Structures are given as C-alpha cells and as structure tokens.
Amino acid sequence: MKLKAYAKINLSLRVFDKRQDGYHDLESVMQSVSLCDYITLTLKDSGIEVVCNDPKVPLGKDNIAYRAAEAFLKAVSSKQKAPQQSSGQAVSGCRIHIEKNIPMAAGLAGGSADAAVVLWGLNAEFRMPNDELMKVASGVGSDVPFCLTGGTCLVKGRGEIVEKQEPWPKTY
Template sequence: MEKQAYAKLNLSLDILRRREDGFHDLQMVMVSIDLTDTLTLTPGEGSMSTNLSFLPTDGSNLAQKAAAAFRSATGQGEVLDIHIDKHIPVCAGMAGGSSDAAAVLRAMNEMYHTNLSPLELADIGATVGSDVPYCVVGGTALVEGRGERVTPGLLYTSDA
C-alpha cells in the first residue's frame, strides 16, 4: 500500500504554561500543505528504508513506532516493511517524521479494516509523538495540550 504523508505549518503557536510532566501546554492552529513524503508498506520482516541515508532505519523511526503502536492498540496487523521517499525537509518543524507515522496509522487502519475514526487513530498517534495526532487528522485544526487534543475543521472567519 502507498500513502502520502502531508507536511504541516503552524499558523499560530501559544505556549500557555509548563506542565508537571516537563512538557508545555500549547494552543496552536495548524494547516496541512501539499508537500509530501510517500510511504510504501508491504508485508515483510519489519525492514525500514528511505531515500535519505542519514534517516534512522531502526526502531527509533516514528513510522516503525507507529506500526508497533497500531498493532499493540488493536491487536491487528502483521509486521511490515516500510519505505519512505522523503521530500518534507528534516528538522524543519513541518512534522515530517510525525506525518510519516500518521500515514502508517491511516494505512494500517485501511489494510486491516479496523475502521477506527481519525480521532481514534489520533489517540494511538499520541503515544508515538506530539504532532502525530494532528497529522492523522490533517486539514486545518486547533491543537491543544502537548498536541494530543485536536479539534478538526477549524475555519478562520473575519469580521472585516
């Protein structure tokens, strides 16, 4: 199966307070953009590959973490080989790794007919990384907490 992973931009980011767990409570407006990585998932032995030699291809890659989190949460799915054709800039704040993880969750949901809603997948994604829940839902959304609370479909309106 092939899935696109969409980059995101933060339109706003407010740091509200430091939490006891070391994270910060945030309030952000995020939007998906048409800059994508392409992921190919096939049944296999759990190998990981990418077109960029410096990206991790071990269990530290968020795409592999997402596959393991999906299997753990649902009891569904087999071990997959994952290839990432990377175009989202690395370490640019555009959620490249998180969007790859979200694409894996969406793909596995489809492959194994688990019929989880985007918000249910986002809950699984929250165990993988702070931007993953938003990346599962995508579009324009209000994102709060450390990233685990996503209100999709946010529309900007102006009184002007």
C-alpha cells in the same frame, strides 16, 4: 499501498505552562501543506522494516514511522490473538519505504506525517476505532494526531486535542 504524508505549518502558536509530564501545554492553528513524503506500506508476516532514500533518516526503532507501526500492531494484537487484515490473513509486520521530500528538523512534522500515514495505512487494513487510533497516535508523538487528521485544525494540550476547523482563505 502508496500514500502521501503531508507536511504541516503552524499558522499560530501559543505556549503555556510546563506540564507534569515535561511537555508544555499549547494552542496552535496547524495547516497541512502540499509538500509531502511518499510512503509505500507493505504488510508482511512478521517484523517491521524501514527503508528510506535519505541516508540521514534513522531506520529501525529510532524511526517514528517504525514506532507508529509497532504501537499500532501491539494495540491490535492486544485485542485479538494475531492481527488480521480485512481479507482475514494474519499479519504482524510491515515494510515501510519512505521517499523523503520534507526537510528534516525544519518544524514541518515530516517524521510525524510519516508516522500518521503508517497508522492510516495499517488502519485501512485492520479497522481500529477512530478514538483508539488517535490514542495510539498521541502515544507516538505530539504532532501525529494532527497529521492523522490533516487540513486546518486547532490543536491543544501537548497535541492530543485536535479540533477540525474551516480552512482559512487563500492569501496569496
């Protein structure tokens, strides 16, 4: 399946005290934007493989999309012997092809967006309950829960609390 992973911008950001886990509490209004990476997700019998058109993007366990797939498949396999897609076929791996358009390290959550789309795509096949999916997303990265939700959201905590908002009016 070919999916779009949308970048995000912070419309507002307040940073509060440092937490016990080393992160800062925050409150931010985040907005998805049209800039996106394209992710082609293919299920396979075993193993996780990441390929990308940009040689600067890390592959393997250093890639957040890889870690998202790994966390999702682990969570699903803890509930059943072998994860099965909706067709009933057992699957324990995937191939993630990233067509990178979102600039790296630009604060646009490109990697988190890629990870969120991988979670969304896997969930389309394996049907994990939404609260569990958001828990997996939170474990992968702070921006991943927002990227999974998209649109306009108020984000709190370290990013794990996501409240959908009405879109802001266009100002251009």
